[in-house]
Amino acid sequence: MLRLGVNVDHVATLRQARRIDMPDPVEAALLAEKAGADGITVHLREDRRHIQEPDVELLRERVQTKLNLEMAVTDEMVRLAERFRPDDACFVPERREELTTEGGLNVLAHRARVKEAVERLQGKGIRVSLFIDPEAMQIEASREAGAHGVEIHTGRYCDAPGDKTRELEQIVAAASLARRLELEVHAGHGLNYQNVLPVAAVPQIVELNIGHSILARAVMVGIEQAVREMKALLIKATQGK
């Protein structure tokens, strides 16, 4: 089965625009679960531009499927994750000025720091994945860092204008190498209702984390309908898996 992780960060983005208490990302998460989400993902950014610490605490209590916490590889974030105890954690690169996570984590360049952070969280029973570009060297470094899995950054594929064959091939090759190295394979970033099928059909990929497109659709049709539509696409894509 291919799991759908729904990223509810942008419910909090809307709330923070007014700094009041609605819309509530926890309520959105529970509706997403009701509609078939297999997990809820949030990114606690260092600048706290959307998700706040109390959101993570409440999600930890109320999410019934599984909670995946995305974060930068910093001591502060590792300490918070040790406290929150999400089911899964995903280390991502973070730059304050970026609009969203722009590229994969350079595991190779920060080997020692990443390995230590992975060990700390996995020591607490949290499964850790590393958000990386579809490159062999980063996958091998992720394996060396002891991660449970990798999340392949699909941004290059999603952003490629016109023919996406080359970018898809990179994802296919990365997924296959990661699996050979016994890493669990996830993917995400920029996936939407138009471009998700070929990625969802990659046999080694067992989880997709999708945020922006689902929430953009939710504004028009409601979050339950938006999640159901995405889930139906994943089911369609995996019928031949």
Ligand code: PXP
């Ligand atoms: N996966 C990771 C690691 C991310 O950082 C993000 C964006 O926060 C996503 C998936 C979801 O990306 P999008 O919002 O473009 O679907």
